[in-house]
Amino acid sequence: MAMLTLGIFSFADKQTALAAEPTSFSVAPVENKDAISQSGYFDLRLKPDTDSAVTIKITNQAKTTGKFVINLNEAYTSSNGVIAYDQKTPKLGATLEQSFGELVAGTSKKTVTIAAGKTRQVSFKLQMPDQAFRGQVMGGLQVVRESDQESGSITDRYSVAVPVVIRQTKNQLKGQVNLVKASYRLENGVGVINLKTQNTAPWVLPSVQVTGNVIRRSDNEVVTTLKKREMALAPNSQFSLPVQVKKALAAGDYTLHYTAQASATNQVWHFNKDFTVKANQVTQNSQTPGTWWRENWLWLTGLVIVAIAAGLKLANMKKRREK
Structure with a gap:
């Protein structure tokens, strides 16, 4: 047990x-x-x-x-x-x-x-x-x-x-993983691949790990990988598993090569799912958190310096008028 x-x-x-x-x-x-x-x-x-x-x-x-x-x-x-x-x-x-x-x-x-x-x-x-x-x-x-x-x-x-x-019986079954769908979204500028996953069997499935490669179909290049460890699935349950990717995806067509492994029961499942990233998913909050600041820190620093200098100048002018 x-x-x-x-x-x-x-x-x-x-x-x-x-x-x-x-x-x-x-x-x-x-x-x-x-x-x-x-x-x-x-x-x-x-x-x-x-x-x-x-x-x-x-x-x-x-x-x-x-x-x-x-x-x-x-x-x-x-x-x-x-x-x-x-x-x-x-x-x-x-x-x-x-x-x-x-x-x-x-x-x-x-x-x-x-x-x-x-x-x-x-x-x-x-x-x-x-x-x-x-x-x-x-x-x-x-x-x-x-x-x-x-x-x-x-x-x-x-x-x-x-x-x-x-x-109701002594018979022990095994859980069964099914990947229903893969999709993509941006969440606060972070790319997230959403995995609609099922345990289709009436048996709990412990110690599940999922891994995957995302392939850009135009050139078969691996653009990102994903991994999620130590999951447990309730009997006959369905859920959406969000997995963050290291870099937001560009618009285009992709294929997810997905593997789920249950180490406690020595089971392995393989799935391939196609999904599309639309242009409006890229242009909306397309930069990851911190990217915008890193790319624009120089002119922001200059803007702050100018604002401070202008404030000091106004303060000096006010003092001279008061004298």
């Missing part, structure tokens, strides 16, 4: 790390009879037409009473290439057959108040469909502490997530 854990906690650990000091609360799963293993998250195997409860314990480590909101959310892959649980209704992948939200029986949101130094348990019920589903269905329990201190309309909020993974 180490392979699965790596993918699930690529995001959850970051959430916990952020929450460690400022939130002053901790969250832990309560042992579940249907768990395949007790791994710091819920890894459940449930038969069709059965139910189970997922229970967490929240400890308020602050010196004051705290209010906590717990949401049972769908897992998705964020644009950073990590598994996230912080959206109630994320955009789901087109290949999804069984959503996590459909397995939640009753409410998917609860609010509790916990006194300082106390611990409280919160449970949610899961109900399996009559027909078995393939692979894994994945979600997460997101715990948010709402501070009593507000600044204007903004409330201080921190969160911790506990993943929930459900399967």
Whole structure:
């Protein structure tokens, strides 16, 4: 199960790390009879037409009473290439057959108040469909502490997530990467290649790395390379991965030669995708940050010197008139 854990906690650990000091609360799963293993998250195997409860314990480590909101959310892959649980209704992948939200029986949101130094348990019920589903269905329990201190309309909020993974058989599948589309845009003067990516299988895919070469089709020259490491993809998820390029691309036709590799499962995928950079994408903010200043520093410096000299001259003239 180490392979699965790596993918699930690529995001959850970051959430916990952020929450460690400022939130002053901790969250832990309560042992579940249907768990395949007790791994710091819920890894459940449930038969069709059965139910189970997922229970967490929240400890308020602050010196004051705290209010906590717990949401049972769908897992998705964020644009950073990590598994996230912080959206109630994320955009789901087109290949999804069984959503996590459909397995939640009753409410998917609860609010509790916990006194300082106390611990409280919160449970949610899961109900399996009559027909078995393939692979894994994945979600997460997101715990948010709402501070009593507000600044204007903004409330201080921190969160911790506990993943929930459900399967119905012992069979283990493998994730499948698909590159749907490559496109290009400028963002604050920086060239960004947008990779619309899918995990088309109902199984989490950890430890994914993507690399690629961008070829200018007019002369087959490699104009830029791209690389993104240590990603994790939720089952049946779709996301847009933005990858910055070292130099903004000129208008023209290009081909991306793309390779995705999942080291934990020894899988490799290769794709070739054509895309076009239009003239208006180049002329609008075409220079990268700092380029304009580097190219124009000389005349800008001269302009500043002239302005200072003019200011001093006016000041001297004013003094002479006053005398």
